[in-house]
Amino acid sequence: MCISTEFLAEAVYLSVDPYMRAYSSKLKPGDTFLGSQVAKIIESKNPKFPVGQHIVGYFGWRTHTISDGGTTTFGNAPMIVPNIGTLPLSLALGVLGMTGNTAYFGFLEICTPRVGETVVISTAAGAVGSHVGQIAKIKGCKVIGVTGSDEKGKWLVNELGFDHFINYKTDDLDKALSECAPEGVDCYFDNVGGDISSIIMRHMNNFGRISVCGAASTYNEKEAKASTIQRSMISFNLKMEGFLVQRWNDRWNEGIQQNLKWIKQGKLKYRETVTEGFENMFEAFTDMLQGGNVGKVIVKV
Amino acid sequence: MCISTEFLAEAVYLSVDPYMRAYSSKLKPGDTFLGSQVAKIIESKNPKFPVGQHIVGYFGWRTHTISDGGTTTFGNAPMIVPNIGTLPLSLALGVLGMTGNTAYFGFLEICTPRVGETVVISTAAGAVGSHVGQIAKIKGCKVIGVTGSDEKGKWLVNELGFDHFINYKTDDLDKALSECAPEGVDCYFDNVGGDISSIIMRHMNNFGRISVCGAASTYNEKEAKASTIQRSMISFNLKMEGFLVQRWNDRWNEGIQQNLKWIKQGKLKYRETVTEGFENMFEAFTDMLQGGNVGKVIVKV
Structure with a gap:
C-alpha cells in the first residue's frame, strides 16, 4: 500500500536574497527561480503538515506548491514555522530564519x-x-x-x-x-x-x-x-x-531561539523592505541588488 | 659593571628566499638587505656564543656581523646550529631551518x-x-x-x-x-x-x-x-x-628534529642551488625569482 505524503502549500511571503544572484547563473530558461517562502498549507494528506499550518519551504518563486515534505532542488525540507508568538510570520524568512x-x-x-x-x-x-x-x-x-x-x-x-x-x-x-x-x-x-x-x-x-x-x-x-x-x-x-x-542545519533551532530571545529583550532590531504582489518579485530582487533596500527584502503575495 | 655580550660572526652560507622580495619594498637605499645566514663565530665576549661555533643569524646580506645575541631588525635572535651530524651546515638555512x-x-x-x-x-x-x-x-x-x-x-x-x-x-x-x-x-x-x-x-x-x-x-x-x-x-x-x-617559534626544535628524522629515514630528500661568492647574491636572488632554481637557494661565501 502506498501512502501519499503530499500537501498543497500557498505562498504568503517570499524571500528575496542576494545569494539568489549567485545561483541564478546555473539556471536555464524555463527553470523555476530558486528561493524560500512562508506558505500556508491548504490541502494535505500528510499528518506532519496539517491544513492551516504555516511552513518555511524552499519551493522557489511559486505561489502554489505540491510537496511531499522532502528536500527540494533549492534547499532544505519544509520546516514548520517556529512559535514566534505575535511577531510577524515574515520573520521566519529573515531575522528568525x-x-x-x-x-x-x-x-x-x-x-x-x-x-x-x-x-x-x-x-x-x-x-x-x-x-x-x-x-x-x-x-x-x-x-x-x-x-x-x-x-x-x-x-x-x-x-x-x-x-x-x-x-x-x-x-x-x-x-x-x-x-x-x-x-x-x-x-x-x-x-x-x-x-x-x-x-x-x-x-x-x-x-x-x-x-x-x-x-x-x-x-x-x-x-x-x-x-x-x-x-x-x-x-x-x-x-x-x-x-x-546549511552546515549548521543540526543546530538550526539554537540560532532561531537565541535570535528570538534577543528580539524579546530589545537587543536585536530588524527592518523589512516589503513589496506587495507576487508579480513584483523581479523588481524587488533587482532593486535589492542595487542597494535599494534596508534590512530584509520580502514580497507579500 | 657592564659585561659585554658581543661576538663577531663571519658568514659561511647565506639564505636566498622569495619572501625577501616582499619585504624589500620597505627598505630605503642604503639599508642592509634582509636575510639569514649560517655564520662562524670568530671573536667572542659571550660564553653562550663561543669562538668556532656555527650559528644561524638574521643579520641580512653581510659578510661580518657584530651581534649581542639579541633579535635583529630582520628576525629572531641568533641560534646555535642544531647537531646535524655529517649533514652539510647549509641545511640549517633550508630543510633543517x-x-x-x-x-x-x-x-x-x-x-x-x-x-x-x-x-x-x-x-x-x-x-x-x-x-x-x-x-x-x-x-x-x-x-x-x-x-x-x-x-x-x-x-x-x-x-x-x-x-x-x-x-x-x-x-x-x-x-x-x-x-x-x-x-x-x-x-x-x-x-x-x-x-x-x-x-x-x-x-x-x-x-x-x-x-x-x-x-x-x-x-x-x-x-x-x-x-x-x-x-x-x-x-x-x-x-x-x-x-x-615565527608564530611557531616556541615549537621550533620540534620541526627541525622531525625533518632531520625523515632525512635519516630516507623519506625526505632535498636539493640546493648553490652560488659561490658573496658578490653574486643579487644574481642568485633575481634568478630564483624567475624560477631558475630547484630546491633551496644558497650563496656560499
Missing part, C-alpha cells in the same frame, strides 16, 4: 569575536549585515558598518548602535578605516568580496578572522578581478573562511 | 591533511614546495605539484614521489587539474597567489583547507589584480589561513 542563522552562526562560529575587538561589516544595512552588527555589539565589540548611503549609515549608528559607518560610495574607504579603526580590525564579516574586501583586509590586526558570507560585488561577472588578498593574509596571519549556512 | 619549519608547520598545522586526500602545491619545486609535497606523501596523500618547467616536474615525480606535476607555463591549469584531480582538491599549499591560486581554488572539495605561505606572483606589483576567490570560498566552505612561520 535563514538570514538570522546566517548572521548568528556565520559571525560567531567563524569570527569568534571577543570583548573589545573591532568588527567591520560590508553591506552592513542588509538583512544579514545589520543583524551581525547587533550581535557584535551584544558581544562587546566596536562595530563599523560599510554601506552605500548616509541614510542607511545613520540608521545603523542611531538605531542599531553601530559605532561608525563608512559610505563606500562617497568616502575614501582606506582613509576612513584608518580614522575609524586606528587600532586595526580584528573581525571582518564580508558580504561583498572585490576591492572593498581587499582594502579592509589591509587594516586587519595579527590573527584577524574573516567570515566570507557573500560576494555581491562579483555576482554579475564570470571572472571578477580585484586586488589580491594573499599578502595581507600572510603579513597578518589572517584566517578566512567561507560558509553556506 | 626556517624553510623546513615553514613546510612542516605551515602544511601540517593549517592544511591538517588526512590519509587519501588530494594536495596541490604551487611553486612545487622550490625549497618549501618540494618539502611540503614529501610530507604530504609521508602522510598518505595524493600530491600534485604546479611548477614552471617539465624538468622540475619530472624531478618532483621521479625523485620525490609526487603523483603528478602540472607545468603552468605550457599546460592549461584548469583542464590539467580536472584530469589529475577529478576527485577534487582537499588541501592547497599556496606559494604564489594570483590567478594560479584563483583557478586551483575552483577545484576544491567541500571543507577544503588552504595554507597561504607566499604570494610570489604579486611581489612585483603594488596592486596586483586577480580573479576573486570569495565565491569559491563560500560555495565549498573553504578555510584559508596565511602565516608567518
